[in-house]
Amino acid sequence: MRIAEVIAPGQLTTIVAARDWSRAEYGVTPGGPFDERAAAIANRACGNASTATLLECVLVGPRLRFETRTRVAIFDGALRVEDVVELDVGRLRNFRAWIAIAGGIDAMLPRYAEAPRVLKRGDVIPSVSEGSGWAAREEAATRPARPDPSLTLRMTVRVLRGPHNAPFESIDCDVTPQLDRVGIRLRPLIALPPAPKDLPSIGMQFGSVQQHADGSLAVMGPDHPVTGGYLQPVTVLSSELWKLAQLAPGERVRLVVSDYS
Amino acid sequence: MQIAAAGDRGLLATFADASPSLLRSLAAAVRRDANVIACVVGHESLLAIFREAPDASVFEREVESELTPPVTHRVRVTFDGVDLDELLAHAQLTRDEFLTRVDGLKLTVRYLGFRAGFAYLDGWPWQLPRRPTSRTRVARGTFAVAGAMAGFYPVDSPGGWNLLGRTDAPLWDPEREPPNLFAPGDVVVIDANR
Numbered sequence: 049m050r051i052a053e054v055i056a057p058g059q060l061t062t063i064v065a066a067r068d069w070s071r072a073e074y075g076v077t078p079g080g081p082f083d084e085r086a087a088a089i090a091n092r093a094c095g096n097a098s099t100a101t102l103l104e105c106v107l108v109g110p111r112l113r114f115e116t117r118t119r120v121a122i123f124d125g126a127l128r129v130e131d132v133v134e135l136d137v138g139r140l141r142n143f144r145a146w147i148a149i150a151g152g153i154d155a156m157l158p159r160y161a162e163a164p165r166v167l168k169r170g171d172v173i174p175s176v177s178e179g180s181g182w183a184a185r186e187e188a189a190t191r192p193a194r195p196d197p198s199l200t201l202r203m204t205v206r207v208l209r210g211p212h213n214a215p216f217e218s219i220d221c222d223v224t225p226q227l228d229r230v231g232i233r234l235r236p237l238i239a240l241p242p243a244p245k246d247l248p249s250i251g252m253q254f255g256s257v258q259q260h261a262d263g264s265l266a267v268m269g270p271d272h273p274v275t276g277g278y279l280q281p282v283t284v285l286s287s288e289l290w291k292l293a294q295l296a297p298g299e300r301v302r303l304v305v306s307d308y309s
Numbered sequence: 310m311q312i313a314a315a316g317d318r319g320l321l322a323t324f325a326d327a328s329p330s331l332l333r334s335l336a337a338a339v340r341r342d343a344n345v346i347a348c349v350v351g352h353e354s355l356l357a358i359f360r361e362a363p364d365a366s367v368f369e370r371e372v373e374s375e376l377t378p379p380v381t382h383r384v385r386v387t388f389d390g391v392d393l394d395e396l397l398a399h400a401q402l403t404r405d406e407f408l409t410r411v412d413g414l415k416l417t418v419r420y421l422g423f424r425a426g427f428a429y430l431d432g433w434p435w436q437l438p439r440r441p442t443s444r445t446r447v448a449r450g451t452f453a454v455a456g457a458m459a460g461f462y463p464v465d466s467p468g469g470w471n472l473l474g475r476t477d478a479p480l481w482d483p484e485r486e487p488p489n490l491f492a493p494g495d496v497v498v499i500d501a502n503r
Binding site: 069070072073074075076077078157158159160161162208209210211212246248249250251252253255256273274275276277280283284285286287 | 313314315316317318319321323336340346347348349350351352353354355356358419420421422423424425426427428429456464483484485487488489492
């Protein structure tokens with residue numbers, strides 16, 4: 049059943065399904081929302097399961113025309129719940145936001161697609177019961193309590209040392225324009241000691257931080273490759289992952305080596 | 310075995326001398342633990358991601374080798390890639406000598422990564438470093454090498470490896486179960502198209 053037609057897709061809107069780590073066995077990135085908690089807030093606000101498939105937007109949200117009056121929940125730092133026939137989200141308060149549609153939507157891609165579908169003008173979004181979508185086999189892991197992803201975003205991200213050795217306790221970086229759901233490239237303000245070359249490839253996760261040969265740091269996003277051969281000095285704490293969704297080009301971020309918690 | 314924290318939800322276990330097929334079997338055993346969300350095979354390591362507190366004892370599970378027996382794939386490759394001449398010059402081989410020696414060559418899948426379905430194959434004898442810059446588009450099915458590793462690009466993608474040939478083998482299909490042709494520990498035998 050069709051739910052909505054895309055009148056305008058916004059800056060970059062993707063249909064994201066729940067993170068599915070069972071795909072990693074086949075070399076496919078687990079994917080999922082850039083901020084699982086924000087996505088859960090939007091989903092719950094319109095009566096969906098917290099891991100239901102929903103829209104993830106960057107900077108400017110889409111314009112959608114629904115078949116019938118439909119409840120939608122938009123979370124961009126603040127939560128709005130509306131019953132609409134036509135939705136025009138416009139400019140977002142934060143860099144990324146999530147839009148849940150009551151009843152859930154179809155991912156519009158096969159189970160092992162390696163990146164979410166990007167919404168285009170004229171797309172018709174089907175309901176969850178039809179189309180080529182799949183239901184994630186894996187419910188999202190139980191998450192620890194984490195800070196409210198609200199407006200007071202402090203651009204300090206706590207990381208844990210390892211799996212390789214970290215050559216810093218704290219490092220300030222510029223966020224470069226090279227960022228997407230695969231990863232975010234950071235330019236440290238101080239030069240790091242050169243990283244060893246040709247390391248044996250190891251597994252990666254959302255929040256893995258690689259040090260590349262040019263001295264930049266690459267923080268992995270939800271669509272990261274499952275393995276990588278660069279030094280991984282630190283890993284972002286799971287309770288801090290939500291902040292990565294809001295890093296925008298030109299901002300400054302501080303990575304601080306922390307303890308578990 | 311060495312264990313390192315990989316964030317607050319992951320553990321990286323490094324095994325100095327484990328074969329890829331042993332790593333694959335161990336990964337399958339680790340995945341059966343209720344606290345484990347995922348276990349990713351690396352070059353000589355496993356990354357386990359946990360639901361709750363990470364627990365290193367999962368890596369000490371008994372390996373049941375029959376869980377996922379390695380498969381041998383015979384893959385037909387046509388060697389007409391744009392970087393083949395460079396490899397022949399580097400290896401000081403004529404095209405005929407190369408085709409004779411590459412036919413029947415056995416490569417081993419070490420791990421997956423880079424893109425969905427991309428398998429890193431170990432055992433390439435004529436080492437040529439990866440190219441100084443990446444090409445923006447390498448066609449699906451291309452056979453390429455870098456150092457001692459070889460691989461087939463499963464989808465059209467950018468790539469920095471040396472392009473030697475191509476195959477029509479069904480490397481990757483996101484609608485198939487499982488979607489990838491090769492898994493860690495599998496053996497790929499090159500069937501050179503002459």
